[in-house]
Amino acid sequence: MSTGTSLREALATRVVVADGAMGTMLQAQDPTLEDFQGYEGCNEVLNVSRPDIVRAVHEAYFAVGVDCVETNTFGCNAAALGEYEIEERIEELAEAGARLAREVADGFAARDGRERWVLGSMGPGTKLPSLGHRPFAELREGFRACAAGLIAGGADALLVETTQDLLQTKSAVLGAKDALREAGADLPVIAQVTMETTGTMLLGSEIGAALTALEPLGIDLIGMNCATGPAEMSEHLRYLARHAKVGLSCMPNAGLPVLTKDGAHFDLTPQQLADAHEAFVRDYGLSLVGGCCGTTPEHLRAVVDRVRGLPLTPRTPQPEAAASSLYQAVPFRQDLAYLAIGERTNANGSKKFRDSMIAGDWQACVDIAREQIREGAHLLDLCVDYVGRDGVADMRELAGRLATTSTLPIVLDSTEPQVLRAGLELLGGRAVLNSVNFEDGDADDSRYGRIAALAAEHGAGLIALTIDEEGQARTAQTKVAIAERLIEDLGSRFGVS
Numbered sequence: 001m002s003t004g005t006s007l008r009e010a011l012a013t014r015v016v017v018a019d020g021a022m023g024t025m026l027q028a029q030d031p032t033l034e035d036f037q038g039y040e041g042c043n044e045v046l047n048v049s050r051p052d053i054v055r056a057v058h059e060a061y062f063a064v065g066v067d068c069v070e071t072n073t074f075g076c077n078a079a080a081l082g083e084y085e086i087e088e089r090i091e092e093l094a095e096a097g098a099r100l101a102r103e104v105a106d107g108f109a110a111r112d113g114r115e116r117w118v119l120g121s122m123g124p125g126t127k128l129p130s131l132g133h134r135p136f137a138e139l140r141e142g143f144r145a146c147a148a149g150l151i152a153g154g155a156d157a158l159l160v161e162t163t164q165d166l167l168q169t170k171s172a173v174l175g176a177k178d179a180l181r182e183a184g185a186d187l188p189v190i191a192q193v194t195m196e197t198t199g200t201m202l203l204g205s206e207i208g209a210a211l212t213a214l215e216p217l218g219i220d221l222i223g224m225n226c227a228t229g230p231a232e233m234s235e236h237l238r239y240l241a242r243h244a245k246v247g248l249s250c251m252p253n254a255g256l257p258v259l260t261k262d263g264a265h266f267d268l269t270p271q272q273l274a275d276a277h278e279a280f281v282r283d284y285g286l287s288l289v290g291g292c293c294g295t296t297p298e299h300l301r302a303v304v305d306r307v308r309g310l311p312l313t314p315r316t317p318q319p320e321a322a323a324s325s326l327y328q329a330v331p332f333r334q335d336l337a338y339l340a341i342g343e344r345t346n347a348n349g350s351k352k353f354r355d356s357m358i359a360g361d362w363q364a365c366v367d368i369a370r371e372q373i374r375e376g377a378h379l380l381d382l383c384v385d386y387v388g389r390d391g392v393a394d395m396r397e398l399a400g401r402l403a404t405t406s407t408l409p410i411v412l413d414s415t416e417p418q419v420l421r422a423g424l425e426l427l428g429g430r431a432v433l434n435s436v437n438f439e440d441g442d443a444d445d446s447r448y449g450r451i452a453a454l455a456a457e458h459g460a461g462l463i464a465l466t467i468d469e470e471g472q473a474r475t476a477q478t479k480v481a482i483a484e485r486l487i488e489d490l491g492s493r494f495g496v497s
Helices: 005-013 023-027 043-049 051-063 078-083 087-112 136-153 166-183 207-217 230-243 270-284 297-307 351-358 362-374 391-405 417-424 447-458 476-494
Strands: 068-070 117-122 157-163 189-193 221-225 247-251 257-260 263-266 322-324 329-331 379-382 410-413 432-436 461-464
Touching (some): 023 043, 043 087, 051 068, 051 087, 051 297, 068 087, 078 087, 087 136, 117 166, 136 166, 166 189, 166 207, 166 447, 207 322, 221 230, 247 270, 270 297, 362 379, 391 417, 432 447, 447 461, 461 476
Parallel strands (some): 068 117, 157 189, 189 221, 379 410, 432 461
Antiparallel strands (some): 257 263
16 A cells, blocks of 8 residues: 655655546446446546546556546536446445556556656536535545545545535545544545635635635645646635645646537647646646646647646745635735624523524524624634534534635534534534633543644634633733643644644
8 A cells, every 4th residue: 555655755845746637537438328338428437348448548647747647537426327326336436446546557657667656537517516416424434435445445545525615525534534544554545626716615615714724624735626727827826835835736727628519628728728737837736737628648748748847836825823714715814903792692691692593593693793704803703602503403504504604714613512513514614612711621532632632623813811720820921821721732632723
């Protein structure tokens, strides 16, 4: 099993070139309905029914000099295979796809001694959890199964790509992390979002919101692919280059599609794609480049000739501590004001909100949140804790609504870890958890330990109070001492940053 070490080292020092389009290359070989085992258009089935077709695509890209290829597993997830009613085959088809790519990669490496790598493709599926199409936990499990198959088949990295919904992206990254932990493997995890011609993801997420939500999950690279050509990606890459602490990747389409009577046509030439990547590598310090829809082996040959193996352009990113909603990031440090957290969406602090919640008047609860947005709050505190209520159910109702109706990030406020988890599984942005302290001890199974682990798992921010085993800190010296202890413990033991 690959450890991903050599690929991780390469991405840290030089430009690595990946392949281009997969689907059009497969379709060009005219697979039959029988080849698809009756599941027309399900390319992943070809991994077991026509491995020769899939192998030929990998060979075509390696032949022009790319460093790595993506597995034919873009649709190996609960949503996509669920439409064919073959969800149970996710892991099987993912492993078969990874083994094919591994065999071809190793064959080329044996010929000339130059190492080749396999990127395990994890496409988004067809369901948007932020819109309630399918529960987060179900999608996460499907992605876990896909990643498990890719790991078993010999992938060198897990590439979450073409995602349109940040909650969808997070479910894939966490599913990948689950599989890596279960396998005892250490592979790079790459997250690529899709930015539309509107300048945002499909659901309206700005690139800053994507970086804020995804980087704390422990990914190795962040970038973009699909939807547009390189010209439309430049400003987004500029933002990532300025702010991302992790490496960057980019796999654009061969320009914007032009619809013809024969289907979509892409006008970007191989030289134009190479020109774009040369500029991206030089100006933004990209580690991983490749192509998406409409790009061919000839496109990648030009990219290889231009940038493969170039040393990385040094970056001096300026990360910004922030939370985010589905739509935008909000820095914790405000230049012209203190960070204002709207507290009227708190069942223990607002009788109007509590009465609306008890009555099941969810629209009234949302209206209260919107009032605080108009009045200038930076974050919204959401607390549903109330005696006799089902906190998990109430959190699902309200966090699910605020996920798409609030432009502001959410502070999830509860004494119960299971209530906080329910909220985290509905928020595509980076939430903040309120709160932890040392009053109940710092064991892993204490409330402190459970909430800290939850924050680390979901990449959430965390409010920590200067309270220890002896109670509330009363002096500045004691507050500083407890704060330093909290920062050290939360960072070193749980990875909260």
